[in-house]
């Protein structure tokens with residue numbers, strides 16, 4: 001019998017969000033390596049990578065065991081300032097000993113063909129997961145997401161047709177309301193099969209939307225639809241500015 005999804009756990013911080021997030025990630029990494037010998041992570045762009053700086057020079061991080069994907073990516077060259085990979089590389093990966101082969105970027109050979117590009121990224125996921133796991137969808141150890149003030153997450157935007165995609169692992173869009181317009185994105189089946197999903201949101205500009213996502217999930221904003229299937233866990237790491245209007249109960253964080 002299917003069990004309902006676990007309810008979200010919300011941690012709100014006046015200070016120290018980044019170091020709590022670091023402890024959380026390192027703990028998840030340790031558990032995953034003990035179980036499976038690797039740590040599969042998907043990252044977002046935007047404001048998230050700056051919150052991950054505690055991973056740099058952290059003796060607990062086993063970079064050689066990480067397999068990194070991007071939960072969404074803008075269709076631009078990998079060294080373009082709009083690229084989520086470029087952002088993560090600049091903030092983190094250029095400063096840590098992660099083997100380049102463990103970072104799975106979009107294939108720049110297909111930048112002019114979105115269908116080929118998203119197919120190729122899906123195949124990259126299949127290569128990493130299908131040989132090792134038997135699940136119909138990849139089971140990431142951790143997916144780290146951000147939110148936009150319109151409630152989007154990854155490149156899943158309010159009212160977009162990709163919100164009902166049930167089959168593809170990776171999809172593309174040419175009409176993102178936030179520039180740049182061409183993007184690829186994980187779909188809900190991938191997000192909702194992860195072992196853990198953690199959203200990170202900071203600043204008063206996110207306060208209204210955070211309350212809409214968590215206090216009124218029936219509104220169906222894209223971020224509200226991220227509800228990992230049991231036994232997957234959903235976490236929110238937010239600061240007190242972002243949670244200022246939130247009614248949803250907060251939990252206290254312990255490393």
Ligand SMILES: O=C1O[C@H](COP(=O)(O)O)[C@@H](O)[C@H](O)[C@H]1O
Nearest residue numbers: 044045046047048146147148154
């Ligand atoms: O366009 C995007 O936006 C979201 C949210 O960005 P933020 O700057 O408000 O944190 C981000 O999570 C996503 O990866 C990115 O492509």
